[in-house]
Amino acid sequence: MSVTSRRRRFAAIAIASVAVLATTACGDDSSTESADPNAPVTLIVDVFGDQGFGYEGLYEQYKKDHPNVTIQERGKGLGLGDYNTRLTQQITAGSGAGDIVALEEGTIVQFYAQADKFVNLADEGAGDLKANYLPWKWEQGTTPDGKVLGLGTDVGSMAICYRTDLFKAANLPTDREEVGALWPTWDAFIEQGVKFAAADQKNKFVDSATNFYNVVLSQTAGGGTGYTYYDKSNKLVLETNPDIQTAFNLTTKMISAKLSNNLQSFSNEWNAGFKNGTFATIACPAWMTGVIKGQAGDAAAGKWDVAKAPGNGGNWGGAFLAVPKSSKHQKAAADLAKYLTSAQSQIEVFKKLGNLPSQPAALNDPAVTSATNEYFSNAPIGKIFAAGATELKPVYLGPKNQAVRTAVENALRAVEQGQAADAAWKDALKNGAAAGK
Amino acid sequence: MSLDLDPAPPAGRHSHPADDERGPRRAPRRSLTRLDLKVSPYLYILPFFVIFAIFSAYPIGYTVWIALTDRSPMNATISFVGLDNFVEIGQDPQFWNAVVNTFGMFAMSTVPQLLIALLLANALNRRIKGQTFFRMAIAMPIITSTAVVALIFSMIYAREFGLANWLLDLVGIDPIDWRANRYASWFAISTMVDWRWVGYNALIYLAAMQSINKDIYEAAALDGASKTRQFWSITIPQLRPTIIFTLIISTIGGLQLFTEPLLFTSGSGGISGGSQGQFQTITMYLLDVMNTRFRWGYAGAVALVLFVLIAAMSAINYLLARRISSDK
Numbered sequence: 001m002s003v004t005s006r007r008r009r010f011a012a013i014a015i016a017s018v019a020v021l022a023t024t025a026c027g028d029d030s031s032t033e034s035a036d037p038n039a040p041v042t043l044i045v046d047v048f049g050d051q052g053f054g055y056e057g058l059y060e061q062y063k064k065d066h067p068n069v070t071i072q073e074r075g076k077g078l079g080l081g082d083y084n085t086r087l088t089q090q091i092t093a094g095s096g097a098g099d100i101v102a103l104e105e106g107t108i109v110q111f112y113a114q115a116d117k118f119v120n121l122a123d124e125g126a127g128d129l130k131a132n133y134l135p136w137k138w139e140q141g142t143t144p145d146g147k148v149l150g151l152g153t154d155v156g157s158m159a160i161c162y163r164t165d166l167f168k169a170a171n172l173p174t175d176r177e178e179v180g181a182l183w184p185t186w187d188a189f190i191e192q193g194v195k196f197a198a199a200d201q202k203n204k205f206v207d208s209a210t211n212f213y214n215v216v217l218s219q220t221a222g223g224g225t226g227y228t229y230y231d232k233s234n235k236l237v238l239e240t241n242p243d244i245q246t247a248f249n250l251t252t253k254m255i256s257a258k259l260s261n262n263l264q265s266f267s268n269e270w271n272a273g274f275k276n277g278t279f280a281t282i283a284c285p286a287w288m289t290g291v292i293k294g295q296a297g298d299a300a301a302g303k304w305d306v307a308k309a310p311g312n313g314g315n316w317g318g319a320f321l322a323v324p325k326s327s328k329h330q331k332a333a334a335d336l337a338k339y340l341t342s343a344q345s346q347i348e349v350f351k352k353l354g355n356l357p358s359q360p361a362a363l364n365d366p367a368v369t370s371a372t373n374e375y376f377s378n379a380p381i382g383k384i385f386a387a388g389a390t391e392l393k394p395v396y397l398g399p400k401n402q403a404v405r406t407a408v409e410n411a412l413r414a415v416e417q418g419q420a421a422d423a424a425w426k427d428a429l430k431n432g433a434a435a436g437k
Numbered sequence: 438m439s440l441d442l443d444p445a446p447p448a449g450r451h452s453h454p455a456d457d458e459r460g461p462r463r464a465p466r467r468s469l470t471r472l473d474l475k476v477s478p479y480l481y482i483l484p485f486f487v488i489f490a491i492f493s494a495y496p497i498g499y500t501v502w503i504a505l506t507d508r509s510p511m512n513a514t515i516s517f518v519g520l521d522n523f524v525e526i527g528q529d530p531q532f533w534n535a536v537v538n539t540f541g542m543f544a545m546s547t548v549p550q551l552l553i554a555l556l557l558a559n560a561l562n563r564r565i566k567g568q569t570f571f572r573m574a575i576a577m578p579i580i581t582s583t584a585v586v587a588l589i590f591s592m593i594y595a596r597e598f599g600l601a602n603w604l605l606d607l608v609g610i611d612p613i614d615w616r617a618n619r620y621a622s623w624f625a626i627s628t629m630v631d632w633r634w635v636g637y638n639a640l641i642y643l644a645a646m647q648s649i650n651k652d653i654y655e656a657a658a659l660d661g662a663s664k665t666r667q668f669w670s671i672t673i674p675q676l677r678p679t680i681i682f683t684l685i686i687s688t689i690g691g692l693q694l695f696t697e698p699l700l701f702t703s704g705s706g707g708i709s710g711g712s713q714g715q716f717q718t719i720t721m722y723l724l725d726v727m728n729t730r731f732r733w734g735y736a737g738a739v740a741l742v743l744f745v746l747i748a749a750m751s752a753i754n755y756l757l758a759r760r761i762s763s764d765k
Contacts (some may be wrong), residue, residue, distance in 0.1 A: 267704025
């Protein structure tokens with residue numbers, strides 16, 4: 001009898017405590033949504049990439065200004081592919097994503113279809129920010145029906161980073177103005193590469209075919225059709241877009257001239273290539289300067305320099321910050337996102353990692369225009385990259401851009417490994433079509 | 438289970454009629470006891486089935502459903518497409534390429550793996566110095582993480598500064614681009630698999646060998662049979678059921694080969710398994726379809742076809758096993 005009653009008492013306590021827990025849990029939810037702006041909140045920021053987004057100092061400042069806010073960052077060191085897979089699942093499931101998530105230029109289009117799972121930042125007062133941005137960057141962050149999905153962080157812009165020591169050894173000029181003048185076009189770039197290859201048997205002129213290709217494609221498409229694998233109605237045009245064929249042919253020409261180091265981008269061997277200095281140039285969006293510095297390390301300080309890219313500007317990469325609807329602190333998250341993407345914050349990130357601002361106010365700021373990078377032989381990186389970004393023609397990227405791009409990149413890697421160029425082009429068309437289905 | 442306990446309460450009731458006046462108070466308790474006897478066994482096994490239902494039955498059911506749709510995070514609505522996904526798999530060259538790769542690597546790794554394991558076990562079954570040390574040593578690779586194995590082997594098989602190419606260079610062979618050539622990549626991945634699993638299989642064989650009656654060997658030795666003859670005519674026939682067991686385990690593992698080929702390439706596009714899918718396995722293709730192409734419905738169909746393939750292979754193994762045991 002006493003056992004039963006004790007059991008019953010336990011049951012009663014258990015039920016009561018569950019009920020209390022449940023009500024307090026609900027209470028938590030509703031109170032955070034309530035009006036008190038000073039209630040303590042913890043915001044989780046999801047970023048990607050080996051270098052992260054360079055926000056550490058900004059978090060500290062923001063926490064000082066808003067003592068009730070705690071910020072946690074996740075994802076530094078995570079590759080874009082893994083990051084995006086996880087994020088897609090979290091967004092579709094409606095839970096697990098951070099309060100602020102970073103979306104990359106090539107993948108944000110994929111989330112247009114799920115715009116209803118994100119906070120329309122125009123509702124949080126972000127609509128006024130439109131005038132602050134480069135118009136094409138703002139457009140990329142906005143869905144076709146006008147919802148503000150993400151606030152732009154950086155843009156890629158375009159230049160060529162090169163090793164002065166290898167250039168010198170191959171009897172090429174090393175001064176960045178002269179180097180930039182060597183290659184008015186990509187064909188001229190390949191010609192210089194052939195000269196380099198004749199003088200240097202050991203090292204290669206270009207790191208990989210895929211980086212070269214992506215840069216050439218974005219530039220060709222910017223000056224041409226304005227889109228790559230998908231046209232603006234999201235129809236797959238891999239086979240019919242002449243810009244893709246142009247970029248592909250130029251790349252296979254570069255490979256057959258034996259200029260590529262055949263390194264798979266972002267692989268361990270590619271990283272080792274920076275350390276061992278086995279290639280002389282790399283297509284260089286602004287964010288790549290941070291990658292080079294991180295991978296090549298202190299030993300290569302002063303050996304790198306930055307020159308103008310062949311052709312007329314171009315863009316590769318850049319990101320956005322968005323707030324998923326699964327966030328329990330949407331307003332606080334939107335405020336933080338606005339802070340992190342403000343012109344002043346973009347300048348801070350530029351100073352730290354070299355990521356190029358996406359707001360003209362920041363791009364024209366003396367802190368950017370007069371910036372030099374000690375690591376890159378004091379190159380005026382602000383001037384070089386900002387010039388490219390303001391006059392840049394944007395390229396539209398379709399929903400499965402990443403998957404189709406991987407298929408074409410794989411075809412180019414096969415050429416590096418010895419496959420014939422026209423057979424590889426057929427593979428690219430076939431596998432690209434399957435990937436974009 | 439509760440058959441001999443169940444009748445007890447009614448029996449007690451008859452033998453103590455004096456208790457009847459307390460009946461109304463005891464009745465709920467008695468029915469509680471009966472409930473306890475009837476229900477509690479199910480409660481004890483419940484945790485397993487709840488977890489099974491959540492993590493196995495539900496996902497399997499959901500996979501079947503999703504395979505009949507065009508579900509994708511990029512589609513606002515889900516539409517039922519019937520067997521379209523399965524028809525597409527039939528004509529999908531990348532899928533069949535993955536099937537060929539999977540079976541190719543399975544054959545390339547399993548045959549030497551089991552042979553080496555047999556020879557190792559046979560060697561360790563003799564009286565040698567440091568017996569325990571060697572027996573422990575062959576089991577060591579099992580406790581290393583697959584990811585670590587794959588990372589280290591992918592450095593050994595690196596194109597530029599890899600150990601394998603350096604060794605080939607010493608004997609005057611041109612360096613091989615291990616990721617470019619289909620068979621070279623299969624070979625490299627097979628060595629990873631074998632390094633990790635040879636010891637495991639050898640231990641199983643060793644245990645089985647030790648249970649073979651020593652008298653048979655003695656009799657054979659008296660008749661003048663050599664060690665080799667003893668191995669083929671006594672050890673192997675006695676090990677048959679064990680060999681079948683290891684074959685089945687290797688089949689299941691081999692058809693789900695994933696981590697080794699995935700981590701064989703680092704950097705972007707690893708899930709493609711080489712520039713032309715030289716070493717993309719079925720499980721890698723499944724994730725490729727799901728995570729880079731966002732075709733969840735199609736990925737569900739791929740998963741079900743993989744299930745059918747494994748079931749078919751297991752059936753073949755089972756028939757083989759029955760055949761061999763009836764031979765005896």
